[in-house]
Amino acid sequence: MSARPYVIDEMISAKEIAARIEALCRDIRHVFPADERLVVVGLLRGSFVFIADLVRELSDRDVEVDFLEASSYGDAMESSREVRILKDLRGKIEGRNVLVVEDIVDTGHTLNHVIHLLESRLPKQLRTIALLDKPSRREVDFRADYIGFEIPDEFVVGYGIDYAQGNRNLPFIGKVRFTGA
Numbered sequence: 001m002s003a004r005p006y007v008i009d010e011m012i013s014a015k016e017i018a019a020r021i022e023a024l025c026r027d028i029r030h031v032f033p034a035d036e037r038l039v040v041v042g043l044l045r046g047s048f049v050f051i052a053d054l055v056r057e058l059s060d061r062d063v064e065v066d067f068l069e070a071s072s073y074g075d076a077m078e079s080s081r082e083v084r085i086l087k088d089l090r091g092k093i094e095g096r097n098v099l100v101v102e103d104i105v106d107t108g109h110t111l112n113h114v115i116h117l118l119e120s121r122l123p124k125q126l127r128t129i130a131l132l133d134k135p136s137r138r139e140v141d142f143r144a145d146y147i148g149f150e151i152p153d154e155f156v157v158g159y160g161i162d163y164a165q166g167n168r169n170l171p172f173i174g175k176v177r178f179t180g181a
């Protein structure tokens with residue numbers, strides 16, 4: 001838990017997120033063949049809420065869900081720039097249609113690292129989707145194929161995203177504002 005007191009100011013409401021997911025899924029349906037299974041890969045832990053809403057919006061498709069756990073922030077607000085794979089996929093992705101789901105792209109190190117790893121397994125088609133993108137913070141040249149919202153350089157929480165492992169269960173995206181000393 002953080003020692004510094006803070007409040008959370010709402011930035012993106014639950015309603016706005018739901019509407020954006022509907023629109024994103026309309027685009028995704030155009031890209032992946034309707035008659036082939038789609039492997040939706042969530043990057044733990046931050047994507048767990050987003051992937052849950054995304055796959056239910058894609059309930060008209062044959063979807064398999066898998067997870068990969070990557071970590072580079074730990075409890076800090078700054079990336080360590082060292083992406084550790086803590087849990088690998090259960091299934092094989094060679095020759096398959098894959099959608100990688102991320103909560104936020106900040107420096108870009110996490111998704112960049114994961115995509116290189118998964119590309120080496122020779123999927124038929126691999127696309128990435130991130131709910132949030134902070135382009136002003138980018139340290140590696142990476143852009144997700146689908147982006148929910150571009151946001152300014154603020155530390156955000158909620159809808160799966162944490163600060164020191166807290167606040168993942170907020171239904172909206174909020175920014176952390178420190179108060180006092």
Ligand SMILES: O=P(O)(O)OC[C@H]1O[C@H](OP(=O)(O)OP(=O)(O)O)[C@H](O)[C@@H]1O
Nearest residue numbers: 044045046071072073106107108109110
């Ligand atoms: O673009 P980057 O600067 O690499 O930051 C993005 C990553 O940081 C967070 O993960 P974290 O390492 O905090 O793990 P978590 O998903 O378990 O919270 C977030 O969930 C992204 O995966």
Ligand code: HPA
Nearest residue numbers: 106154155156157161162
């Ligand atoms: O803004 C953020 N909030 C929480 N975790 C993060 N990991 C990268 N950026 C962020």
